[in-house]
Amino acid sequence: MTDELDPLIHVPTRLRIVVTLAALPDGDALTFTRLQDILGLTPGNLIIQLRKLEEADYISSTKTGSGSASKTTVVLTRKGRAALGAYTRALRNLLGGLDTDIAADTDANADADGDHVAF
Amino acid sequence: MRAEVSSVARGEGGTVNHVSGTATAGNGGDFDPRQAAALLDQATQQARRTFTPLTPLLFAFRAVVVLVVFGGFWLSVRGQHPYTGDISGWAIAVAVVLVVINVGWTARAIARAGTGVSGPAQRKWRAWKVFMVAAWIIGYAVTAPLYHAGLSHPVWGLYPASAPLLIIGLASAAVGAAFRYWPLAGASLGIVVVAAAAGRPAGSWLITGIGLCAAYLGIAAFTAWWQRRGMVRP
Numbered sequence: 001m002t003d004e005l006d007p008l009i010h011v012p013t014r015l016r017i018v019v020t021l022a023a024l025p026d027g028d029a030l031t032f033t034r035l036q037d038i039l040g041l042t043p044g045n046l047i048i049q050l051r052k053l054e055e056a057d058y059i060s061s062t063k064t065g066s067g068s069a070s071k072t073t074v075v076l077t078r079k080g081r082a083a084l085g086a087y088t089r090a091l092r093n094l095l096g097g098l099d100t101d102i103a104a105d106t107d108a109n110a111d112a113d114g115d116h117v118a119f
Numbered sequence: 120m121r122a123e124v125s126s127v128a129r130g131e132g133g134t135v136n137h138v139s140g141t142a143t144a145g146n147g148g149d150f151d152p153r154q155a156a157a158l159l160d161q162a163t164q165q166a167r168r169t170f171t172p173l174t175p176l177l178f179a180f181r182a183v184v185v186l187v188v189f190g191g192f193w194l195s196v197r198g199q200h201p202y203t204g205d206i207s208g209w210a211i212a213v214a215v216v217l218v219v220i221n222v223g224w225t226a227r228a229i230a231r232a233g234t235g236v237s238g239p240a241q242r243k244w245r246a247w248k249v250f251m252v253a254a255w256i257i258g259y260a261v262t263a264p265l266y267h268a269g270l271s272h273p274v275w276g277l278y279p280a281s282a283p284l285l286i287i288g289l290a291s292a293a294v295g296a297a298f299r300y301w302p303l304a305g306a307s308l309g310i311v312v313v314a315a316a317a318g319r320p321a322g323s324w325l326i327t328g329i330g331l332c333a334a335y336l337g338i339a340a341f342t343a344w345w346q347r348r349g350m351v352r353p
Contacts, residue, residue, distance in 0.1 A: 012154075015162065023163065023167055025238070073237060088159065091351050
């Protein structure tokens with residue numbers, strides 16, 4: 001079984017952005033400044049990451065007002081929420097596989113140790 | 120089972136290197152699946168704490184409040200009718216102080232959690248908050264004086280002392296169901312059942328206090344568990 005980790009989400013900053021927005025109820029939006037506060041990112045870095053996610057239709061942003069009164073809000077789209085769900089499932093499957101590999105390695109090492117003691 | 124990524128992103132900058140291979144740690148700086156899982160769980164927990172206005176600590180405080188307030192009322196009207204007996208001044212003073220603290224804490228927590236958040240769920244939440252405040256007002260500020268004035272009512276006739284609890288419990292169950300917050304709905308229905316089954320004038324305040332205290336402690340425990348629960352490794 002092969003699972004694919006979405007490369008767009010498989011980046012620390014973007015993963016945190018998507019997870020934070022996914023914690024809100026479906027359709028609810030978060031202001032850019034609040035998101036920046038929560039994640040502790042610089043505006044420039046956050047804009048770059050949001051742009052990548054928006055290009056993939058994982059988020060949508062809306063700007064209201066103008067000048068100093070302008071406000072940008074960001075919302076996770078259904079596609080973005082689905083992508084995070086798929087990413088989480090893939091990660092679970094992957095880690096399950098890794099745990100199985102580690103357990104097998106541990107068993108093999110234990111057997112080898114046992115053989116060594118027997119000799 | 121081995122997951123593969125068509126590309127592995129490196130670093131905070133988000134530069135995507137288009138390389139095929141397994142999603143395990145490769146060269147230094149790779150974001151391997153274990154790190155991803157840990158970060159996903161950590162970010163989920165942080166986001167839940169950030170956006171959940173009613174924290175386990177607040178629910179635990181409310182459990183103490185209802186126990187102290189209703190327990191105080193019960194102590195001061197023991198042996199009398201709950202709505203016609205005289206509640207002592209100290210019990211009312213303690214209740215007012217605790218309720219003011221609770222309202223202030225709750226308002227601050229809701230404002231902090233809702234900062235920068237907008238959308239349909241926020242509007243729905245605001246509407247339900249008004250509904251719950253109305254239920255509390257109807258339950259205690261209106262129902263008890265009306266009963267005290269001698270007005271008859273089918274509910275009061277059946278459950279004179281626990282009518283407020285039935286009203287608030289059913290309203291709270293409706294809120295829980297509307298938000299699919301089943302622990303709240305279940306705890307509220309439990310309160311309604313207890314109030315209907317055991318609500319007698321003599322012990323109504325104490326039953327109210329113990330029932331609400333147990334419900335708040337249950338919700339506090341569930342909220343704490345839910346906030347700590349991971350996405351990848353529940």
